[in-house]
Amino acid sequence: MGKLRGNLLPPALAILFSALLCGIALVVSGANPLRAFGAMVSQVGEGTTAVDIVNSTGVYYIAALAVAIGFQMNLFNIGVEGQYRVAAVVAAVFGGSVALPPGIHALAIILVAAVTGALWAAIPAILKVTRGVNEVISTIMMNGLALGLAAYLIRADVFGELRGNNIRTPEIPSSGWVPGIPLGSSGTVFGLVFLAAALGIGYWVMMNRTRFGFELRASGESSTAAAAGGVSAKKMILVAMLLSGAIAGLVSMPEILGRDHTYNLNFPAGIGFSGIAVALLGRNHPGGIALGALLWAFLDKSGLALDNVGVSREIVTIMQGAIVLSVVVAYEVVRRYELAAEQRRVGRQLGTVEPVGGAA
Template sequence: MGILRGKLLPPALAILFSALLCGIALVVSGANPLKAFGAMVSQVGEGTTAVDIVNSTGTYYIAALAVAIGFQMNLFNIGVEGQYRVAAVVAAVFGGSFALPAGLHALAIIVVAALVGALWAAIPAVLKVTRGVNEVISTIMMNGLALGLAAYLIREDVFGELRGNNIRTPEIAESGRVPGIPLGDNGTVFGLVFLAAALGIGYWVLMNRTRFGFELRASGESTTAAAAGGVSAKKMVLIAMLLSGGIAGLVSMPEILGRDHTYNLNFPAGIGFSGIAIALLGRNHPGGIAFGALLWAFLDKSGLALDNVGVPREIVTIMQGSIVLSVVVAYEVVRRFELAARQRQVGKQLGTVGAA
């Protein structure tokens, strides 16, 4: 019962509360909430929406795992947005510059993306452990640098090429692509969706079945206690940031290797920030993060149906934002409820002992 209350109740309350807020907003605007939510659910069965949700879930899941590793160490890695963008453009340039044997080519691109993401995260990590620079400030600044660097690398006089009205990196050859699972008119599931699942399993094993995971969580709980046990907090900060950045570098791989085969001006933005919200919703647990990623993808893709019923699509953004806010409040409410319950239980036991 305690697990149910502590793990499942807060996100459930957050989702219900956000739905209530959006329902009120819809009523105030003159729309029918039931009709709007019904249209969103019905949209899942239309066209490629279901497959699009699965593909987006994998992308969001990888981003949220990158954030969660930092959270385990009490690090707020806001730089996932910049880390996956720089990794995407460098990996796309690398993959499109030459061809390797099938399989090896795709693997090389994935490795390059992870390394670039880790190296980009290493900059704020080194600044934190050597100069005490707060990672929130440094990673925000690195996000801005990432945008500028990506724009520079795809210039025509650097690595980019003009195709129509779009500038992009050279297209990755067939040997560097990862085939998906075609479902006919319903779309194609990205092959690297399974990479997201593998990362989730690896994350769980790392955090719960290895000494490193224990030391990472211990350092996040108390650097003083961890140091007393022989764990270097600075070393753990550095490793956690590198791991977080390495996973962040993989965020773009499902789309680049599975569909686009290039980096261009239409590359999706905001995935890293969504990963923060999803990691909070999932409380850093791989199962909870998977649920949060699925919910986020559902809201994104099914929200397209709102235009058909005369409801502004921005209601989806309102719901996502309210989920982030309400999940924090819900966990705090449940935490205080559990604390009060334990205090009452201790009081009863002490009263029993005193009476005896």
């Protein structure tokens, strides 16, 4: 009971606080915040917005899971951004250049994406394990390199082709597509949204019921205690990073196999960083991440309605940034409060006013 409160209260407060902040910003810039928020909410019923939100939630969910695996052991995979981009290019090039039976083709593309993501993540992982290079810096650098590599690979004289003003990889034949669920004029739900859900369930089982999940959490809590308990830090780093990279590789699959069928210059950027925000918001819990991803997708897609009421839709980005920052602060404050409450409770139940000097 108290636990649930501890988990739900901070994000609720953070969202409220951020909404208030943005409301004030809107008032200062001369807009009506209530009208703006109203427009966002009513936008959900318009056109394909609801379906877009669901699709987008799936994508953010996968990205956040990739980040969360690393977070569980205090490994900061800032490189999801680069991993999904490289995986997308390589998978799109692969998918567009092979002929395989339907189904198997799509499966092969997904596999290639996961392996590519894992390989791209393997570089910082190996650097950390063998040379002690901090993964934050190395993955940031890998993100830069990923941009360069992707731009190079889709050059018309490498693997890409020129279409009007756009450069893209060869189109994946329909045998490699993953059909969605058409909902008429409301749009089409990506088939791979269900992959996201399956990944979430697998993630929960792994973290809570398996030895690997326990070792991952133990490493995150205290690397020294984990080492004394026989958990090999190097192995955990390697496995966690590869797993994180593999999942990151899947981020763009719903869109590429479900809609675009190619990688082009309009490829969405920044999903990796949104994934970090969503993972923080959901506190690495699969359910929490789902809610976080939904919120993020809602803000993204409904924000489009703001232009109609004369408000710049970038206010949504501010709101997202404010939510992340205030939610981590709120979690930290609540965590500290709860630890003290637990110590008080233990003290009361033991009837101690037994002094615990030195350590206290």
